[in-house]
Amino acid sequence: MSHQHLEALDVAAIREEFPILQREFDGQQVVYLDNAATTQTPDPVVDAISDYYRRYNANVHRGIHHLSQEASIAYEEAHDRVAEFINADGREEIVFTKNTTEAENLVAYSWGLNELGPEDEIVLTEMEHHASLVTWQQIGKRTGADVKYIRVQEDGRLDAEHARELITDDTAMLSAVHVSNTLGTVNPVSELVDIAHEHDALAFIDGAQAVPTRPVDVEDIGADFYAFSGHKMCGPTGIGVLYGKEHLLAEMEPYLYGGDMIKKVTFEDAKWNDLPWKFEAGTPLIAQGIALAAAIDYVEEIGMDRIRAHEEALAEYAYERLAEFDDIEIYGPEPGPDRGGLVAFNLDDVHAHDLASIMNDYAVAIRAGDHCTQPLHDKLGVAASARASFYIYNTREEIDKLVTALDDARQLFA
Template identity: 45%
Template sequence: MTVSKRKQDFPILFQQVNDEPLVYLDNAASTHVPTPVINDLVTYMQTSHANVHRGVHTLAERATSQYEAARETVRTFIDASSVKEVLFTRGTTTGLNWVARSLGELVVEAGDKIVISRMEHHSNIVPWQELAKRKQAELIYIDLTEDGELDMADAKEKIVSGVKIVSIAHASNVLGVVNPVKDLAKLAHEVGAVMVVDGAQSTPHMTVSVQELDCDFYAFSGHKMCAPTGIGVLYGKQTWFEKMSPIEFGGEMINFVYDDYSTWAELPYKFEAGTPNISGAIALASAIKYLEEIGLDTITKHEQELVEYVLPKLLAIDGFELYGPRDASKHTGVIAFNIKGVHPHDLATALDMQGVAIRAGHHCAQPLLRYLDVHSTARASFYFYNTKEDADSLVESIIAAKEFFSDGFI
């Protein structure tokens, strides 16, 4: 089965929006869930749903078995060395906050430095801002090159002695660039810093090996990779998780509770307080198996072909302003842009009237947009179930919207 034929697994895509066929190009915000994943989720809910770990009855044991099997599926997917290094979270934001709160308290002191980049999502900015305030540390930003790539010369100047944490997006949710995480990790480790990676925009689209990247922490979300919302993963090297303290308490993370103190469960349960999102973890594992059946390298290639096909067509539109590299080979499936003279929210509304779903706004990256000197942008983002026909619809709808705002008809 070709990649584009996988679209048949997504009934939600076969509907009319404003009397037009839906063209869904908002995948950087959330992808859709295929029928096989939905079926696996329904089967679990209908046959095995129960709380995990402590029950001895059949349903509890069945649910526990599936939940822990999901953890192993994640482990192999990201090439972690042990299931003790895989924590289930609510998503990327939760994972990054856990690291900033727990690791931050452990390694950052007054006067230390935390390094991030200009292209980060708010979820990879605000937790570090708060840590810097708590610890009286300095938050430093790596600048970008003229075409929107990470400036590695600037990175080398800023990742120096006194830096305790470096936290960078593997791929930008606005500029569509992939950052050299392995090189950054090397720079970080040379000065004794910890390397944290926001993998929300990379994990769904490319093969990821946390061991090859040599990052210390890596967070990602299920809803951006064909799983439901509310489930995510935080990977961390076991040596760090063993040193770190949990930041949520109760339920599964407890070992013994005495009158005056408590002890924590072994990894990975030490950090997973309360009843976990069992169904979400099982659905995430199903989504991973679905993606692996297609092949992450195949997904990368398909998205690259779509960008190489559509980007020249978009750049040919008069007044089209691209944010990020003009070289299609340097792009993920994310394309952020503006049309001169048209507010991006107006453009997104006009495209929606033609059935084309894109996003408009600051994309939870206000510092980046200030750096680019724009208030907001439009953003189209492709996934493996998109086709060249979808790309053509994007181009045609932009041209029609541009004519409407110029001439008053669409």
């Protein structure tokens, strides 16, 4: 691997902060390999949530009393912490949403419905998560904009030439996934953004599988919008982030109204609040936002480069172990810098759901299904796939347990 110079993670010490990993089912310790769906939450992040509710639970931006002031400061500083983490210019560019999906919808409704028309095109990739694909597909139907898809090649990478053909002066929005949650492909997002900008199109990058596992610099990527979720990076569920360039967010109309997103209201009209609060209607995600900041502290203390090296090493090991068998088909690129920490595969003549059920007998937790990428699975010619995905607390020994359970499935269905 290219990260051999990095000090390895102290996985044993990390695992101590995740009590859920000590759970046993039928005397077998759980092996959690479903991190692309959601990661586990360490004690320091749980403590941050508990501390908020125990010590300064109050609504933000609405109270003069001490508790509200403390909560408001912590909530606002959480925006600052996220901005620092992804190298945004400031809190004005950081909107808290429920998840990546809501961030996609926010831009689609606030920008897409108002800006797109029948003369416009939206360019996606064939490996898009439904959060991106369905959202822009439906906005296309409502506005008359045409939706096109950059091809995925046999090796699981995007067809760069096809991208250059598809993105033209008619393109208004490019929406692309940074790391595929099915193929594990790490896309050349900076290059895609550059192509979009050459044609005066905007670029939205779905970073749900990227931000938790590698250093992400939105300034360097250059995207107009970038989104990710807290629950895939040791944070709580119910919190996502939309990064948007300030001038674009300033021009966009909100699509949720009421509560904290207003500055002045009359019976006739309303004036919107400053960024980012303009897009955070009602009582916001206070505890979740504060806990997300704690999760960022946690992963940054470990080191994003080290996290990337660890998960790439595990993915490479899993790929090599699975590739030993002729009856296993693995999807996506071979191990390397353009493959993230997950491996989707199928065992011949065994449905992925049956496979996951047998894994569960061994207390090995994997995901089976289409992973919210049905069109991609159609292209691959399979109804579903099994997916093992890795994070900071996983080990090679756990991958060995996966392979042992696979062998049992093979015998059972022989």
